[in-house]
Amino acid sequence: MTLPAGPKTPSWLLNQQFQADPFGYMDAVYKRYGDMVTIMSGSTPTVHISNPLGIKQIFTNTKEITARGALNRSFAPGTGNQGVLQLDGLRHKHRRKLLMQAFHGERMQACGRRICELTEKIISQQAIGKPFVAYPTIEDITLRVGIEVVMGLREGERYDKIKHLFASIIKYSQSPLFEILTKLPFGQQDLGQWSPTGYRLHLRRELFQSLYASVQERREQADSSRTDILSDLIVARDETGEPLSDEEVRDLLLSPIFAAQDASGTALAWSLYWIHRLPSVRERLLEELDRLGESPDPMSIVALPYLNAVCNEVLRIYPTQLFTFPRLVESPVEVMGYELSPGTVLIGNIYLTHQREDLYPQPKEFKPERFLEKQFSNYEFLPFGGGARVCIGATFALFEMKLVLATILSRYQLGLVSKHPERPKFGGLICYPASGVKMVMYGRRQHQGQSQPLVFGSV
The missing domain is CATH 3.30.43.20 (Uridine Diphospho-n-acetylenolpyruvylglucosamine Reductase; domain 2)
Known part of the structure; x- marks a missing residue:
């Protein structure tokens, strides 16, 4: 060798x-x-x-x-022992196909307007002139979208609990205190809820129980008109023709929701950073968006070439997964x-x-134009991985990125609070913005035939 x-x-x-x-x-x-x-x-x-x-x-x-599933066993605490990352062979191929059918075609088009509605609802809550942290705000949007697409839930006690648990697990795992404590002696041992690892495991158990209850309830109240992933999995048959167990259905729900929340939220936070750090990028995007009119169809937004180039450049410079x-x-x-x-x-x-x-001259520079000038292969540009383990929600992630960005940029005037470059911080597979991208809301933006200049006020 x-x-x-x-x-x-x-x-x-x-x-x-x-x-x-x-x-x-x-x-x-x-x-x-x-x-x-x-x-x-x-x-x-x-x-x-x-x-x-x-x-x-x-x-x-x-x-x-x-690409053995056993190599991904370190992710099992978060994705379940029967999650798609842990599967091999025919089981893996079959389950991927089940999950991916929800991220294509008419279903994806149908949720486009819902993504825009959720974005408008959450961003409109930001107070004018008051700084806010973009990363958790955006993650709130992507988590809501993920739960709706994967589980078909929009409101209610179970929706609130599941949303709270997913958000708590990510927030706690990324907290500086958790990082410090888990490096101490015995820090990675389960010593009950008062220990860092014990508390994270407690949150995981609570989440698994809530998801399992949702699976059982949906199986008892099967509805063929539903178009969410959970409903698909309830009626699905495995490669031998048998129904999937409740435990397997539960585990298969985890990865798509975590990916929707964390990976998509991170990519969008970086997008807001770069777009508002580089005025020329923002102005060109607004010009492209304004040409669609005041209430464009989501599929028209998704087809915009410069918006696509910006999203790709965000994913190039800080991929949603580094490896x-x-x-x-x-x-x-x-x-x-x-x-x-x-x-x-x-x-x-x-x-x-x-x-x-x-491949990418001046790679440290943010240059969306490179994606308008050249078509890169799947081995040159691979922000979602590749081969048998490529992210099942890659197409949907780009779809969501474009609609969230278009909604925010066309309707609101935002600015970065700090002039200092945003520092990346690694966590799990993802590098998220260390400060969370601190921004300030300057008000609503009136649609114009041409983009209006961003007027900065005092904060």
């Missing part, structure tokens, strides 16, 4: 360096070792690849390289000239692929 070069630093220290400055760490590793790097985890070599040709090999060489889900070498295989042995783990580094000078 011939492995690419890599740092000899102990893995625990590399992890600390990464946590402190993820992008700086990855840029430094790439500069020293190139686009294939070996990181040792005990005796297991993990090869990180940021070359599009190498990424294509690991996505398409499915005989020697597999692909891991793959495992099952039999000897050659990747980019290296002979790799069984047991080697392969991970596509999405961030570094998106930072390649040969």
Whole structure:
């Protein structure tokens, strides 16, 4: 076996360096070792690849390289033991198909106006002249959308409880206190609700119980006219023709809602940051939106080329996930000239692929125009991963991004509170804005044939 070069630093220290400055760490590793790097985890070599040709090999060489669900077991506490991330083979393929049918066609079109309504409702609650943090505000929108699309719930006691639990789990897991406490001795042990890990597990149990109750209730009150994912799963049959168990249905609900809330919310928060940091981007977007008139059809908004380019550039510079889900070498295989042995783990580094000078000149600069000038392959631009483990809601995530942004930009005048660059902070798979993107509402924006200038007032 011939492995690419890599740092000899102990893995625990590399992890600390990464946590402190993820992008700086990855840029430094790439500069020293190139686009294939070996990181040792005990005796297991993990090869990180940021070359599009190498990424294509690991996505398409499915005989020697597999995307085993067991490699994602660290996500099981949040996604369930029977969630789509943990499944393999025919079960995985079958469940993905069940989940993905809700994110395409007429269903997706039907919820377009609802996304705009929810965005308007929540953003309109911001007080004029008073700063607010965009990230949790946007996550409130994406979580509501996720619960409605996945579970078909809009209001009521169960809706409120499930929404509260999903929001609490994300907020608690990203809190500085939780990060500090879990690094202390015994910090990752379940010592009851007063311990950080114990409290998170308590929230998880509460969420699982609420979802399970929803599954049982829906099974007792089956309604063929419903068009949400939960209703689809209730009547679905597995690959052997048997109904899915209540536990499996519950677990399959988790990933789509968490992804809708966290990944989509993060991408939208970064979008607001870049759009309001670069006035030329904002003005061009408003000109494009204004040409559609005052109450455009959601599908007309989604088709706008510059809006699409802006969303893609947001996802390029800060992808919703920094890495692909891991793959495992099952039999000897050659990747980019290296002979790799069984047991080697392969991970596509999405961030570094998106930072390649040969693909994206001046990669640190926010330039949406690059997506108008060139069509990138699925191995060059892969913000939602790729291959068998590509995000099931990728198409819907872009759809939602465009409609939320269009609603906010066309109807409200916002500004950034700080002139300092927003710093990314890594959590789980995602790099979210460390300050949450602090903004201020200046008032409603009147539609014009041409975009009006943004007038900043005193705060």
